[in-house]
Amino acid sequence: MSQETIPQLTAFDVAALDRSFGELLRSVQQEAARMVSADDREKFRLYWLGRKQGRLKSIGEAWLKTAPVEAKKAIGQRFNQLKEQIEQALDAGSPSVAARAAGRSAGPISDALDITLPGIRPGLGAEHPLIKTLHEVVGIFERMGYSVGIGPEVETDYYNFESLNFPPNHPARDTQDTLVVAGQEKKPLRERLLLRTHTSPVQIRTMEQQPPPLRIVIPGKVHRNDAADATHSPIFHQVEGLCVDTNITFSDLKGTLDHAMKELFGSSVKTRFFPSFFPFTEPSADVQISCIFCSGKGCRKCKHSGWIELLGCGMVDPAVFGFVREKQSAYDPKKISGFAFGMGIDRIAMMKYGISDIGLLYSGDMRFLEQFA
């Protein structure tokens, strides 16, 4: 929009005036159509309506000066009309007007928002059956005076294995098919990262931080390189338990777990302990509960044995205390003893809620989840 020369008015009859003003209006409209930004609009405004050098003013002055007296009124009227048309073009190009025309909000309050419409009610959430079970188990131990701890899911080989008395290349490592973090080969074995295969590394981490007496439960996710099927998932949940004090015996372990199982599955549930092996407990045991589906009579669920195996446990191996003594000398196996246990929460949730496929717990399928709301 460069400042052009002022067009001359040569005839003053109505038809000639209309033609001349028609031409002016056309150039107003052409320029208005090219406005995109707020900047463009301001330039347009100054060009046409600027008080000192606005085109409307210059043309008006020039035309009125040369016009015969009888034509001045008609010219004045047409200038007023043209001014209105320019102002309308400016309004039409303003962002708020454009947005309103497009039905979008132009500011905090706009015509597009109808506050009389009913709102969208957010659906009420519910605890996932896994988390519900996890809280239930943790709650049972909290009521027995246990505190709750957590630890990292990405763990070092040292905490996941070595400090739990799984030496490098020990065959016991093969029982926990491990997902390792790539590109760690240059590090010493004990510093290499992996996804923890159990919550037991948090036993060590906790003992390094706190001297005995210790009563702690550790809920969390664990990972194993297992192919997914109805009873296996590469990710699952455990609750670990650790109790260390003077004079802790296997009877304390039995009493604690028997009570916990009765709280979890009902007071008629019985427990029994079978010899087992874990590198970090000695002696070690697997705990079975009487089948909650057939009350021990024998059914398909318990493979007609009347018993269901539910968790691993044992007395803390003195070698494990050996690994933490550097940082906490009070873990002297001559003075203290302890027990530990670990249970799979997925399995417990599946038993409690009659879920036959572990995959459902991780599918995010609302049709499944809504049954627990």
Ligand code: PHE
């Ligand atoms: N960490 C063991 C597992 O995942 C379970 C366990 C925990 C056993 C504590 C004994 C003591 O198999």
